Amino acid sequence: MVSYCSGEEAALKCSSRKPDIEGYSNILSLVLAGAPLHEVLTALVLLIEAQNSGTKASVLLLSNDGKRLLKGAAPNLPKAYNDAIDGVEIGPAVGSCGTAAYLRERVIVDDIEHHHYWAHYKDLALGFGLKACWSEPIFDSLGEVLGTFAMYYDEVKSPRAEDLVLIEQAARLASLAIERNKSTHLQKLTHMIFNHLPMALLITNGSGSMLFSNRMFNGIIEGEELNPQTKLHLVEQDTSRVFEPHKFFAASPSVTLQSLLDNLSHNLAWDGELCCEREDGRFIYLALSVTPYRDVFGLQNCFAWIMMDVSDSKKANHLIQYQANNDALTGLSNRKHLLEKIKKYIHGKQEDNQTLPAFSLLQIDLDNFKQINDTLGHDNGDALLIAVADRLSQACPSKALLARLNGDEFALLLPNKLNAEELSELAQSINQLISERFVIDQQVLYTTVSIGIARYPADSNSVSALLNCASQAMYSAKEKGRNGFQFFDQQMQLKAERTAYIHTHIKAGLENNEFELYYQPIVNIRTATIHRAEVLLRWHHEGEFISPDEFIPVAEQTGFIVQLGEWVRKEAFKTIDLFSQNQLSVDLSVNVSTMEFWSPELQARFLASFDDTVRELGLDYFPYHMLTLEITESLMMQQHTNIANLLQTLRKRGIKVSVDDFGTGYSSLSYLVNFPVDQIKIDKAFVQKLTDGHRHIAIVEAIASLSRSLDLTVTAEGVETKEQLAIISGNQIDMVQGYYFYRPMPKREFLNLLFEQAGYGLL
Structure with missing residues (x-):
């Protein structure tokens, strides 16, 4: 089979059905052997049906008077149907085959029930479950109609490009068989073979002398690009011209080539695929079938070579293989x-x-x-x-x-x-x-x-x-x-397993109320009172306390931090509302992950979450001035105008913005000047080294001085000793957070502490 396609896409499509060289070779052998016409046509029909799943094919022969179609071969169509159409007269609306023979052109009927060509015959066809029929007229070498080749289907069906190529090739092969049957001269038969099969043909004797070749074969050797529709001419060669397979196919794998040569030496047939170099220097791949036979006089061994250029198919397969194994980018x-x-x-x-x-x-x-x-x-x-x-x-x-x-x-x-x-x-x-x-x-x-x-x-x-x-x-x-x-190392494996465990259970932990807010007071050392508290998230899972240092990174990697952050703010809102109802003037600081600002969609969701939470809690009023959002320096580094505008919108409501762990990132004065910030928290890494030398004290002094100059309040976190507190106090830093005063504590314990400070008594 040959598929004629244009363009890379068509090449890919048409190359999906590999040519059945062996099948065609068998048909050719039957023709050369002088097999009865019915046997040849039946073999052809079965070959086409095997190549195209679901097809039921038939060959009808035109009567000698050119008026009626007679049974040729249709082994898989119902016998009653074949008998019914046997002898039908051709005409302009006589099904697909009668019309194709009459009009001398291909007829495609994809829906028998509704096509006017079948108006008088559809009941017959539908009664046997036949719903589509494509018919190709069979022409002889002089252009006269010999019959039709048809492909039936039990469903409404339109042909693909490769289907049309297949039916055309089938008609050509049928033409060859029918003409052979009408001819008794072997030389004329050989001419018909060469003129009708759309592939390269070569006949050699046992010594390799080229007895005959067709134009397609010459095109393969010389690199001549042939139009598939061009009629192939038989060329009788000078027998001094020798075909040498070991040289012609020298570019092929040695094992495959040796297999061919061994078969030739034993006068055996061979089928396979080889590579050759054309005279223009281009390498092409050929699907090859070699059939041995005795010459017309029975005196010497000869070989019939059938070749088809499958380079496009190989190229398509290579492309498919490349796409399957290689990254497209x-x-x-x-x-x-x-x-x-x-x-x-x-x-x-x-x-x-x-x-x-x-x-x-x-x-x-x-x-x-x-x-x-x-x-x-x-x-x-x-x-x-x-x-x-x-x-x-x-x-x-x-x-x-x-x-x-x-x-x-x-x-x-x-x-x-x-x-x-x-x-x-x-x-x-x-x-x-x-x-x-x-x-x-x-x-x-x-x-x-x-x-x-x-x-x-x-x-x-x-x-x-x-x-x-x-x-x-x-x-x-x-x-x-x-x-x-x-x-x-194995420690990484243990860490990965731990991360996977957290990832598996963190979402369920929120659904099962395993999370809890703790509160660490921030003390005004001038008044010795609790001025604010930082909200800290804790997770108790199956009797185990899982550190935020473990689960927060996992939540950020998976994006679950957004949902977790919304839950924290909702719980903090409940606490602030409780403070407001009890006239407790204590603010809450809530940490915000940078991941919640990662995209415009997340920024819009973050902003909307405040109104959504107030609405969900059923509050008519919420004291936003009692809320501080703690962001990191990395967020300021992005310097996105939309993030700054978002925070500025929240500040207009009364919410304060604090820079957490200041000094540990890429600190820059420009960030503090240009970003909407109210407070700075000096990281505990600086505070805990205050007693190690003057350089550490100088850093804290510089941060405190800078903050005052920019009208920013300062909080020192991680204060644990009296010496650290003294240095902090000496730098006019009033807000202090750390174990020296309080550790993080559950909500009830924190409320008792505040009620005691306010003189309300314990809960």
């Missing part, structure tokens, strides 16, 4: 291909040595890629990924396999055993290479990567588990500051 291997290579490597080594092979796996992840992607757009993000892939390829040792797992994650497979020093040197070189500047769309960008290293079988003898080990090591590198690498 970078061209690197994809995750599927990487896993297949690892498993193949392990299996191959085990077969050779009967021992587990050794190899290393590096998982490489870009640092802060999401921020780059969101800021510069996905097109520039993709361009950066391509550039990073190119640099990683430069750093790859020979025989290593580089793959893109997904998003901004890459993996590097290093066969054979490498020691820790070699792996460290490679990881350091990758870190150095990626940290150099990139120019994307005329913009200079800098990025880094975090690398996790796992070794097989030392860290795991499971491929999937090894990937997980490398991933854990990579995340450990990120936690240690990014732009570095870490080897996997």
Whole structure:
């Protein structure tokens, strides 16, 4: 079968059905052997039905007077139907076949019940469950109608492009068989074969002399591009011209070529696929069938070669294979291909040595890629990924396999055993290479990567588990500051299991009321009274206290921090309302995760949550001036106008904004000047070193002085000793938080403390 398609898409589509060279060769053998016409046509019908599922095919022959259609071959159509249409007169509306023979053109009827060609015959067809019929007229070499080739279906059905090619080829083969039956001369039969089969044909004798070839064969050799509709001409060659298969197919795999040569030497048929180089230098793939036969005089062995150019099909299959194994953006291997290579490597080594092979796996992840992607757009993000892939390829040792797992994650497979020093040197070189500047769309960008290293079988003898080990090591590198690498160790595994445990139970924990707010008082040391309290989240799960240092990062990674933050603010609102009802003038500070401001959608949700909470609690009035939101320096660093506007909107309601852990991030005076901030909290890391030397005291003095100059109030957190308190007090810092005064406590205990301070007595 030959499919004629234009364009890459058509090539892909048409190449999906591989040509049945062996089937056509069998038909040709029947024709050459002089088999009865009914036998040849039945074999042809069965071949076409096998190639196109659901087809019931038939051949009808035009009577000698050219007026009626007679039974030819239809082994799978009901006998009663075949008998009913036998001898039907052709005409302009006589079903599909009668009309095709009359009009001398293809007739496609996709719905027999509603097509006017079948108006007088539809009851007959529908009665046997036939609902669609496509018919192709069969022409002889002079253009006269010989009959029709039809394809029936038991459903309403329209043909695809490849279906039309198939029915046309079937009609050509039927024409060959019918003409052979009308002719008694073998030479004329050979001419018909060459003129009607849409493939390259060659006949050689046992010595390789070319007895005959058609134009299609010459086109394959010379590189002449032929129009498939062009009539093929038989060319009788000078017998001094020799066809040498070992040279013609020299570009083929040696084992396959030797198989062909062995069969030829034993006068045996051969079917397969080989590669040849044309005279224009282009390599093409040919589907090949070679059939031996005795010449007309029975004196010498000859070979009939049938060839079809399947290069487009091979190209399409190669493209499909490439798309299945390679990343569309970078061209690197994809995750599927990487896993297949690892498993193949392990299996191959085990077969050779009967021992587990050794190899290393590096998982490489870009640092802060999401921020780059969101800021510069996905097109520039993709361009950066391509550039990073190119640099990683430069750093790859020979025989290593580089793959893109997904998003901004890459993996590097290093066969054979490498020691820790070699792996460290490679990881350091990758870190150095990626940290150099990139120019994307005329913009200079800098990025880094975090690398996790796992070794097989030392860290795991499971491929999937090894990937997980490398991933854990990579995340450990990120936690240690990014732009570095870490080897996997069992402590990481324990940590990963703990993280997975928290991830599994945190959502249910909120639904089951396992979370609770604790309150740590902030004291005004001038008045010795509690002025404010920081709200702290605690989780009691199945008798275990899970630290916020464990569950907050997990909540942020999964996005559950948004729902958790809304719950905290709702509970804080309840407490503030209680304070207001009891005339307790104590404010609450609530921490806000940067993740709640990550996108415009989340920012809108954050702002709306305040009104939603007040409405949900059924409050007519809420004292927003008793609420302080604690944000981190990293949020100020983003300097997004919409975030600043959002916080300014909340400040207009009376809410205060405090910078938590000030001094531990990338502190900048511009942030404090340009961002809507009311308070600063000096991080406990500075407070706890106050007694270590003058330099630490100087930092606190500078922060306090700066804050006063900007009309910002200051709170010192983490005060635990009298000496620390004295230094804080000496720098005119009035608000103090720390164990020196109070530890975090449950709500009831905190309320009792406030009621006692107000002189109300205990709850």
